[in-house]
Amino acid sequence: MRREVPLVLTAIVGLTMIISHFIPPLNMLKDLFEDWFFIIAAFAIYLGILNLIRINADKVYKKRSDWPFGVVVILGFLLITIPGLFFSGGRSFSDLGTPFYYLYDHVYYPLSATMFALLAFFVASASYRAFRARNVEATMLLVAAFILMLGRVPIGDMITAWLPEGYRMGNAADWIMDFPQTAGQRAIMIGIALGVVSSALRVILGLERAMGGE
Amino acid sequence: MDQGHQEEEKSFWEKLLSIDRRIIFLFITVAVAVPLFFRLSLHIAVTPVAEGVYQAVQSLPAGSKVLVSFDYDPGSMPELQPMAEAFFRQAFRNDLKVIIMGLWPQGPLQANMALEEVFKDKDIAAKNLKYGVDYVNLGYTAGNEVVIDRMGHSFEESYPKDAYGTPIGEIPLMRGVRNYDNIDLIFNLSAGYPGTQEWVQYGVDVFHVKLAAGNTAVQAPSMYPYVQTGQLSGVLGGMKGGAEYETLLGIPGRAVRYMFSQAVSHAVICLFIIIGNLAYFSLRRRRKSQMEVQG
Numbered sequence: 001m002r003r004e005v006p007l008v009l010t011a012i013v014g015l016t017m018i019i020s021h022f023i024p025p026l027n028m029l030k031d032l033f034e035d036w037f038f039i040i041a042a043f044a045i046y047l048g049i050l051n052l053i054r055i056n057a058d059k060v061y062k063k064r065s066d067w068p069f070g071v072v073v074i075l076g077f078l079l080i081t082i083p084g085l086f087f088s089g090g091r092s093f094s095d096l097g098t099p100f101y102y103l104y105d106h107v108y109y110p111l112s113a114t115m116f117a118l119l120a121f122f123v124a125s126a127s128y129r130a131f132r133a134r135n136v137e138a139t140m141l142l143v144a145a146f147i148l149m150l151g152r153v154p155i156g157d158m159i160t161a162w163l164p165e166g167y168r169m170g171n172a173a174d175w176i177m178d179f180p181q182t183a184g185q186r187a188i189m190i191g192i193a194l195g196v197v198s199s200a201l202r203v204i205l206g207l208e209r210a211m212g213g214e
Numbered sequence: 215m216d217q218g219h220q221e222e223e224k225s226f227w228e229k230l231l232s233i234d235r236r237i238i239f240l241f242i243t244v245a246v247a248v249p250l251f252f253r254l255s256l257h258i259a260v261t262p263v264a265e266g267v268y269q270a271v272q273s274l275p276a277g278s279k280v281l282v283s284f285d286y287d288p289g290s291m292p293e294l295q296p297m298a299e300a301f302f303r304q305a306f307r308n309d310l311k312v313i314i315m316g317l318w319p320q321g322p323l324q325a326n327m328a329l330e331e332v333f334k335d336k337d338i339a340a341k342n343l344k345y346g347v348d349y350v351n352l353g354y355t356a357g358n359e360v361v362i363d364r365m366g367h368s369f370e371e372s373y374p375k376d377a378y379g380t381p382i383g384e385i386p387l388m389r390g391v392r393n394y395d396n397i398d399l400i401f402n403l404s405a406g407y408p409g410t411q412e413w414v415q416y417g418v419d420v421f422h423v424k425l426a427a428g429n430t431a432v433q434a435p436s437m438y439p440y441v442q443t444g445q446l447s448g449v450l451g452g453m454k455g456g457a458e459y460e461t462l463l464g465i466p467g468r469a470v471r472y473m474f475s476q477a478v479s480h481a482v483i484c485l486f487i488i489i490g491n492l493a494y495f496s497l498r499r500r501r502k503s504q505m506e507v508q509g
Contacts, residue, residue: 027367031364031367031371034357034360034363034364037357037360038355038356038357038360038364038372041356041357041358041360042356044356045356090379091377091378091379092378094322094323094326094353094377095326096326096330101323101326104288104320104323105327108288109288109291112287112288112289112291113288113289113291113292115289116289116290117292120242120246120479121238121239121242121243123483124238124239124241124242124479124482124483124486125235125238125239127483127486127487127490128233128238128483128486128487128489128490129490131487131490131491132490132491132494133491133494133495142487142491145487146484146487149480149483149484150480150481150484152431152452152454152480153454153473153476153477153480153481154256154257154258154259154473154474154477155477155478155480155481157257157259158257170259174261177435177438178438178442181435181438182438182439182442185435185436185438185439186439188436189436189439
């Protein structure tokens with residue numbers, strides 16, 4: 001039963017969502033299933049929080065490897081949750097000037113932006129080591145990347161200012177984006193869509209074993 | 215060239231190829247940081263995809279309702295926040311009514327930050343915009359693309375209350391807004407999932423809403439097919455997209471200012487790629503000639 005019930009539920013919900021698109025009266029059922037989804041999605045957030053606390057508290061309690069990071073996670077969680085829940089005016093917690101907003105603006109934002117900004121350094125280092133014109137395909141990729149990197153910023157047009165307008169590096173970058181890139185993206189999107197249809201059918205028909213936790 | 219000199223030159227290329235990455239990091243730090251101290255007015259070429267966003271907003275008559283979905287977090291702020299600010303500026307200058315929502319929990323906070331910046335604009339401050347009348351923040355709702363789908367039938371079912379707990383039926387701006395039929399344009403700022411792709415699949419394809427988007431530079435290329443097919447009115451890609459939008463508005467902001475930094479860092483990366491390839495080919499040629507000598 002532990003395997004069959006989820007499979008039957010998945011099949012019913014999946015088929016209803018597809019069929020309701022073609023048979024409008026079934027929208028009532030679709031709406032009902034969507035309500036369920038909203039409730040599950042909201043609870044999933046609480047479940048995620050509890051899981052985060054449980055795993056890190058366990059790590060700290062048993063002094064597993066890197067347990068001090070667990071302390072940082074729990075303290076960080078409490079540091080932002082308590083001011084948000086109790087000292088930031090309830091529903092107005094996200095307003096300017098509240099303690100929660102202060103922490104968001106002065107702690108979370110700089111930390112998050114820093115993590116993302118590190119990409120620039122790794123991209124530069126990886127480009128230096130990996131972008132090699134080893135063969136025709138790699139050379140094409142290299143040339144396209146080169147044109148895009150310079151053409152998407154004003155410097156590209158500046159160094160090709162001697163060329164007639166319409167033939168500068170910015171125009172070349174636009175052409176790459178509009179034609180070869182778009183054609184490639186479309187092919188990838190069609191491929192992904194076919195893959196999604198096939199996996200969705202496998203899930204609905206109960207052929208996808210990973211869905212049953214196997 | 216004697217053997218010793220050749221050995222020395224070979225070791226130079228090899229050293230160059232195995233350069234410590236911290237040296238590359240140092241160059242990038244300088245390339246990104248130093249230009250931020252200069253205020254150069256660079257020429258920003260506007261692409262048709264960016265102009266599509268501007269025209270989509272500009273073509274709306276005063277009083278039109280636009281829905282803005284903030285689907286990003288602070289990690290993508292340098293790219294998307296200038297777009298958000300420029301969008302608010304254009305919308306408020308044209309007397310559009312703005313409904314804010316978020317499919318990412320941090321989204322509505324990002325909207326508040328953008329509003330704070332935009333309200334410093336004297337022209338906009340003079341309009342004395344009122345919350346609930348000229349703009350409203352519906353907050354975040356969990357559910358990803360299902361939220362988009364459900365809003366096509368009823369906004370109230372996805373967002374019964376705004377971010378401050380006021381039932382949306384009591385908000386003047388939301389009166390008469392039942393679903394997408396009552397929205398003139400949707401503008402989506404997206405850094406991933408759920409984002410523009412889901413808005414196209416569930417909003418545009420099913421409910422035929424008019425959609426424009428601002429994306430991170432990584433995500434923007436995958437939106438070009440949607441622009442070509444007309445599913446998207448236009449797309450702003452990365453900081454360059456933000457700079458184009460600011461240029462179109464005639465209000466150069468942070469994106470235009472940061473373009474110099476981005477231009478220099480791109481140039482430095484290109485320079486490293488050239489040096490890397492020179493070293494690679496030089497070494498390859500040398501190894502080939504050594505193999506020929508050895509027979």
